[in-house]
Amino acid sequence: MQKSQNISRSVIVRLPRYHRYLSELISMNIERISSKELASHMALTASQIRQDLNCFGGFGQQGYGYNVKALYEEIGKIIGVDKLKHAVLIGAGNLGRTIASYMNFNDCGFELSAIFDNNPEIFGLTVGGIAVQSIDEFESYCSTNTPDVAVLCIPSSAATEIANTVISCGIKGIWNFSQKDLIFQDDSIYVENLRLSDSLMTVRYHLKD
């Protein structure tokens, strides 16, 4: 369960997939699974799965495989979904409001607790049970609430400035939906850049002309 010894990004991005697929197996009342079976369902190899899991510990049993429920719990703990961290969302436009209401933050290890915007017309508007407040109140909010993560649903033009603001207020992680990809050298800050249009462009690339 130690994240210490530099787990590669390739492994990390597979953890949520394992987690999700195991939850499907649980809902199908499947008790045990071998790396071979898991591999065939997830388009991976059995070796890869065993290598991945052994970064964190030996969760299986020779001759048996893995207990689905137990492995699901372990991976949940590795990701950290069992301990909710504190998230805030900035930018309550079209996309921001959808993310706030559509995403199940709790299942991903977060409690979404505040939404900020710079447009006075939507101050007080409730999204997913949370009232939108002015971005001007962000700093004072942070001094009392110390959020861990900021979800940025803002235009590229504002991205760098807002990112610097949230980091100076102690934010340790950014889930960035803006087009501008945010790059920080300080590795105590983790930034996950989504870049929806980049993703769409890869679909375009793969089509024959």
Add this chain to the structure above:
Amino acid sequence: MQKSQNISRSVIVRLPRYHRYLSELISMNIERISSKELASHMALTASQIRQDLNCFGGFGQQGYGYNVKALYEEIGKIIGVDKLKHAVLIGAGNLGRTIASYMNFNDCGFELSAIFDNNPEIFGLTVGGIAVQSIDEFESYCSTNTPDVAVLCIPSSAATEIANTVISCGIKGIWNFSQKDLIFQDDSIYVENLRLSDSLMTVRYHLKD
């Protein structure tokens, strides 16, 4: 410009990033750039950039670097953003409506031309200038319009069934927002699985406990 000789996914996912960063340089009126400068701005290495670009051709000039405008155009052609393909969106719930109106499909090489849903209450509702129609009309729509790509904004439970439907109707690419990741062995079909919650979980993983 040949996509034939198996370009690796690592390279492909960087193409939209180059494209976007070059467009920023254009708007800053910067005419030329070296792989070294580009690298430092994008957190890559100069070697990597030259290797990437040389998968498609020699776009630079020794002693000079790359012409920003020309390289931007070339990469645009490689991705295919200059030739709009035909996209349809399925699932006009919260997320689907946001994607339809928020995304600039044209900039990514697509024309979004129809939206389908199974909820009669929203049939006729206009989203981004397009009226939502019944999913029952999908097949007949395809027989006359032959769309290339389907954007799936549907619940996981419906994902596999709808994916099979769209493929049987001749769709060649899927931009999948559902949690269920769609895996097809047929490599004439390209699927880009977004998995927003997986992305959020990687942010959770990187936070200290």
Add this chain to the structure above:
DNA sequence: TAGATTGTTAATCGATTAACAATC
């Protein structure tokens, strides 16, 4: 015990980085 499947080491494959001759 025999069969199955893990955990783990070694081999392979692929991607990134370094180096440098070519050349603008």
Add this chain to the structure above:
DNA sequence: TAGATTGTTAATCGATTAACAATC
């Protein structure tokens, strides 16, 4: 010509795959 920077080959690094002894 001298300086800069590419295109490209070779070296390194890391991730995936294969193999197999350990063991349930």
